[in-house]
Amino acid sequence: MIEAAQLRKEYRMGQSVVHALDGVDLRIESGEFLSITGPSGSGKSTLMHILGCLDRPTAGSLRFEGQVISALGDKQLARIRNRHIGFVFQTFNLIQRTTALENVCVPLVYTRRSFARATARAALERVGLAHRAKHKPSEMSGGECQRVAIARALVNRPTLILADEPTGNLDTRTGEQIMQIFRDLHAEGITILLVTHELNVAVQAHRMIQMRDGRILEDTAVDEAHRAEIRTLTYDAHQRVFEARGASKPAPAKAAPESAIGGRKEPRPA
Amino acid sequence: MFHLRIAMTALHSLRQNLARSMLATLGVIIGVGAVVCAISILEGAQSEILDEFESLGADQVIVFNGSERGQHRTAVSSSLLPEDADLIKKENPELIVATSPQFSQFAQVKNYEKNVATGVLGSTEAYAPMNNYLVTEGRFITREDVRGGAMVCVLGYKVAEDLFGALPAVDKHVKIDGKSFIVVGVMEEKGTLGFTEVDSQVIIPLSTAMGRMFGSRHLSMMVVQCTDTQHLPACVEAVKKTLRASHRIKAGDDADFVVFTQERFKDTFAQASRIFAVVLYSIACISLVVGGIGIMNIMLVSVTERTREIGVRIAVGARRMDIAKQFLIEASVISLLGGAVGVVVGWAIASFLGEFLQVFQSYTPPMSIVLALLLAGVVGIASGLYPAVRAARLDPIRSLRYE
Secondary structure, eight states, X not given: OEEEEEXXXXXXXXXXXXXXXEEEEEEEOTTOEEEEEOOTTSSHHHHHHHHTTSSOOSEEEEEEXXXXXXXXXXXXXXXXXXXXXXXXXXXXXXXXXXXXXXXXXXXXXXXXXXXXXXXXXXXXXXXXXGGGTTOOGGGSOHHHHHHHHHXXXXXXXXXXXXXXXXXXXXXXXXXXXXXXXXXXXXXXXXXXXXXXXXXXXXXXXXXXXXXXXXXXXXXXXXXXXXXXXXXXXXXXXXXXXHHHHHTTOOOOTTOSOGGGGGGGGOOSOO | OHHHXXXXXXXXXXXXXXXXXXXXXXXXXXXXXXXXXXXXHHHHHHHHHHHHHHHHOTTXXXXXXXXXXXXXXXXXXXXXXXXXXXXXXHXXXXXXXXXXXXXXXXXXXXXXXXXXXXXXXEEXXXXXXXXXXOEEEEOOOOHHHHHHTOOEEEEOHHHHHHHHTTXXXXXXXXXXXXXXXXXXXXXXXOOEETTEEGGGEEEEEHHHIIIIITOOSSOSEEEEEESOGGGHHHHHHHHHXXXXXXXXXXXXXXXXXXXXXXXXXXXXXXXXXXXXXXXXXXXXXXXXXXXXXXXXXXXXXXHHHTHHHHHHHHHTTOOHHHHHHHHHHHHHHHHHHHHHHHHHHHHHHHHHHHHHHOSOOOOXXXXXXXXXXXXXXXXXXXXXXXXXXXXXXXXHHHHHHOX
């Protein structure tokens, strides 16, 4: 589905040049469920934006379902984003002044199917929010907002869903519900790419890519054993933070091992 | 469909910021209002006042008190005497058929408890035939009435109706400012003659008006009937010559009277309405520019406020052109709504002025509404262009992270 070779992305920051991506080779097959992790600044978001045809690489080649992306114009990229790709963001990015249903309709406007309400309603139903169609984002919980955002990503039946920290703004239980939706979508054959720095979220994918400084550090298949390992690891990390807090000392910054940075956010064991 | 959908989105976001949008579009409202108001007044005045000028008669010369400075008439002291009217006719028999000296004043006219405040015109027997103005009951004022200063009056159609209803008015008494008059006739329904609504006017002999009633030595004005429209210029000259001689005005000095003809009224009116139009159109231009800037301002704010939304729209497949269109359409919708409000405001002001001044009826031609809305649309597109381009050029990734 996606073939990327030697992707580079450089930003100019005043005098210096930042290499956000420094030669990334990546191949994603249709129907995969993979996650990209890494600390902030590792280039995972940049990679996601480029894979999602929202940004262009400075160098390197990218093919999306056989099409050479770098050869395409603005219009064609917009068309690919509209028909084949769905984005889910950490902050939901819903349009606040309109209802859930209207929000789900937004991609349809650009498919020139402005009034295909039924399609939008079906997408909302799929994330279990049909009863909230007329509510505005401000009247819904974070979890519901994220489900609306997923419905929006789904409305044009994309082949690929890109999710950037989809559980980052949610509590653990709601985050788990969202992850369940992604698992269901994957089961229906949609390719899912999760970007997260929470390891316990990342291991729920079937393939995990770790990034550092604009490069792929590790690209591994995730199995049950791996998941269990991460679970205990994060549990240990939580435990240590918890104990540190219990002793009324400020939590030491490096209490958690580096591979379990994701554990820092939730200082309580699940 | 797509554009309709975007227009609906625009309307929606407008409703969210109604007060703000209204303020932004105030300039357009004023500008379009001024245009519509100007056109309505000018059109209405043109058709109606020009009609009245026509009723003055193309073969009549009207003389007022006052002196001229350039083209403009300035009312100074009165100078026209009843004798001037006779003199003009006597000295120019080949040019002038008749003269109608007039003196008018407002007064209270009463028939017992019924009373009307109306214009009282003192005139001679020449007034009615000169204006093709007929009596329906009784008779008009005669030469003898004028000579003798008789206490008789002829009622305008509406006055008779107000004071006597369906009953005959002839031979009845009315009181004008407390003095008793016999009604000798009732005039036909005529509407307006020149600038007066003759239907609500009472006519009495000139001598009675200037003597017993109001005590004045000078006429209000005088109408001179020319033998032929062809002779009008000669007639004007003759009137001027006679009056200058009679008023003992030296060559080179300003006259103490002003001579008007239908043509000159039209010219004067055309000039006045041109000035009026220029003033209103200037206001309209300035307002529209200011309105355009206001809309541009509000659109720039809107682009900034909705940076994230723009990012999302691009992410879900909007082309840059679509984003630009959205803001362009939104600016046009604001402007067009302002234009629509402006049309109503302009029309209302023009109608109110028409009602209030009673001089003309305003008339808003449909084309002027189309023109005004077109203007508003152009302003909207012009002022939405820059914000739209800015919105379209936003970097989607940065926009998505914009706080």
